[in-house]
Amino acid sequence: MSDQEKILEIKDLSVSFKTVTGTVYAVRGVSMDLHKGETLAIVGESGSGKSVTNRAVMGILTKNATVDSGEILYKGENVLKYTDQEFAKKIRGTAISMVFQDPMSSLNPIMKIGKQISEALIINRGIDKATARKRALELMTAVGIPHAEIRANQYPFQFSGGMRQRIVIACALACEPEILICDEPTTALDVTVQAQVLELIKELQAEKELSVIFVTHDLGVVANVADRVAVMYAGKVVEIGTVDEIFYEPAHPYTWSLLAAMPDLDTDSTDDLISIPGIPPDMRFPPKGDAFAQRNSQAMKIDFEEQPLMFKISETHYAATWLLHPDAPKVEIPAIVRNRINQKRAGGDSQ
Numbered sequence: 001m002s003d004q005e006k007i008l009e010i011k012d013l014s015v016s017f018k019t020v021t022g023t024v025y026a027v028r029g030v031s032m033d034l035h036k037g038e039t040l041a042i043v044g045e046s047g048s049g050k051s052v053t054n055r056a057v058m059g060i061l062t063k064n065a066t067v068d069s070g071e072i073l074y075k076g077e078n079v080l081k082y083t084d085q086e087f088a089k090k091i092r093g094t095a096i097s098m099v100f101q102d103p104m105s106s107l108n109p110i111m112k113i114g115k116q117i118s119e120a121l122i123i124n125r126g127i128d129k130a131t132a133r134k135r136a137l138e139l140m141t142a143v144g145i146p147h148a149e150i151r152a153n154q155y156p157f158q159f160s161g162g163m164r165q166r167i168v169i170a171c172a173l174a175c176e177p178e179i180l181i182c183d184e185p186t187t188a189l190d191v192t193v194q195a196q197v198l199e200l201i202k203e204l205q206a207e208k209e210l211s212v213i214f215v216t217h218d219l220g221v222v223a224n225v226a227d228r229v230a231v232m233y234a235g236k237v238v239e240i241g242t243v244d245e246i247f248y249e250p251a252h253p254y255t256w257s258l259l260a261a262m263p264d265l266d267t268d269s270t271d272d273l274i275s276i277p278g279i280p281p282d283m284r285f286p287p288k289g290d291a292f293a294q295r296n297s298q299a300m301k302i303d304f305e306e307q308p309l310m311f312k313i314s315e316t317h318y319a320a321t322w323l324l325h326p327d328a329p330k331v332e333i334p335a336i337v338r339n340r341i342n343q344k345r346a347g348g349d350s351q
Contacts, residue, residue, distance in 0.1 A: 013070035114152025162193035197236030234291035241317035329334035
């Protein structure tokens with residue numbers, strides 16, 4: 001994709017939080033781009049910096065947060081220079097909208113659904129109540145809520161979890177943003193409803209030419225929604241590439257571990273599930289070298305001493321691991337990861 005197609009650019013972003021026990025270095029030099037019309041998935045375990053990165057994009061970091069370095073360019077303009085009022089006027093809901101993990105925390109429990117959706121239009125677009133109400137009903141129908149005229153007069157507690165998430169998506173789309181950030185939007189839903197919500201997001205993206213950032217810890221979800229994938233660990237992007245490159249040609253040991261931890265069709269019980277050994281580092285004290293080294297059985301001495309460079313594998317595929325250095329020993333992808341890759345390739349070929 002060409003530079004002209006970039007709608008969002010995150011450059012060397014670092015974010016820290018002041019806490020009573022010390023400074024937490026949550027995001028450390030993150031760089032990634034979003035192109036018009038694509039879905040970029042950001043994956044990684046809890047605490048890897050995924051949500052903090054996107055909250056910085058929206059200008060909704062907590063008061064104890066500090067942006068230590070970097071730029072976030074929306075159509076070439078650095079939004080980190082915006083005041084909160086400018087974020088509210090130029091970015092939130094109008095240019096970029098966000099769908100959060102728990103729909104109940106995003107919805108007002110004592111306000112009717114129709115009013116919640118139309119309120120965004122009245123405030124951000126300045127349109128009259130009647131027009132906003134009509135548009136709200138159209139949005140409810142578009143996200144698959146039947147009998148919109150009746151259900152618009154109901155409250156959030158009268159909807160199922162999946163329907164509430166559809167309402168949140170309708171609210172997010174009300175002012176026709178160009179970018180939709182979905183922060184773990186299906187985590188609290190059962191598998192069937194999860195699939196329906198993911199399909200809805202894909203349909204809306206195609207229909208409205210949205211650019212989507214999809215945040216998740218579930219690589220299985222990524223395979224169904226993403227064009228490109230950024231893998232984050234300990235506040236850094238450790239690998240980025242097309243969805244096929246990440247699934248079929250993973251290069252970073254952390255990506256290997258995530259793939260190995262994915263359940264497959266032969267997994268009979270939770271006893272057969274594979275977990276990544278160890279725990280992520282305490283980000284009050286970021287590791288000197290590769291943050292994943294302590295959990296990586298194939299780590300080399302240099303992994304504990306120096307942060308790896310971001311090595312170029314192809315025009316679209318990069319990974320920050322010393323295994324890609326010309327002088328590094330040849331290390332084979334673990335057998336279980338190779339099996340996952342072969343299973344996915346076979347499943348894709350059969351579809």
